[in-house]
Amino acid sequence: MEDRALHRLVDECLAGSQESWNRIVDRYTPLIWAIARGHRLSEADCEDVCQTTWMRVIQHLGKLRDPGKLAAWISVSARRESLKHIQKSGRS
Template identity: 50%
Template structure:
């Protein structure tokens, strides 16, 4: 949405405007999903985190004073929801869970699926060897559709101007790991 105004949308949603609420969800949905996926949760658990994040927003629509900080608020809330879910489940994070990365609409042939799964496993193992900051940045930027730099900056609390160079360094590091 080119004319999306976060302050107007929040105010209207707080008054019960369904179109405003839908605009908020559409604008920030990929951000919330990317944060949930960053915890390597199953698709169902990531969905619970996303749903919980939107519920918290509904509960706090009247409390948010600076609408420009909404992406950061949503990112923080999604992280807290994910950590709470993990804590409640009392389990470790799976290393090779690729369900949260998005499944194909049509099931591929078994050999194609095996090759894809192996490629993704190798990729995520390589990503896990990067610094924590690079892992977080790449997980958010790998969201589909990719969030804007403004959204990424707010979600990860980094200046917009440093996202591109940091991303380039992280990808160079990933490329180096993958060619070792």
């Protein structure tokens, strides 16, 4: 996605646009799932990782300095949430 378009989407989300939020979710949910599945999590755990990652995005979207790095930020968040699930389950 072009940087300007992503910046606009993020700005619209922050202004309360549900349509813009849905577009971001549709675009990046497969990324979150791929990261969670890459950690060999169950489907239920992948769902938890996805939900928690989106919750973190909602909580911190306004603090994102460069919306062009949204994908990288989401990736890091999804990895951290995946690792938390692994730790909770006692897997190494």
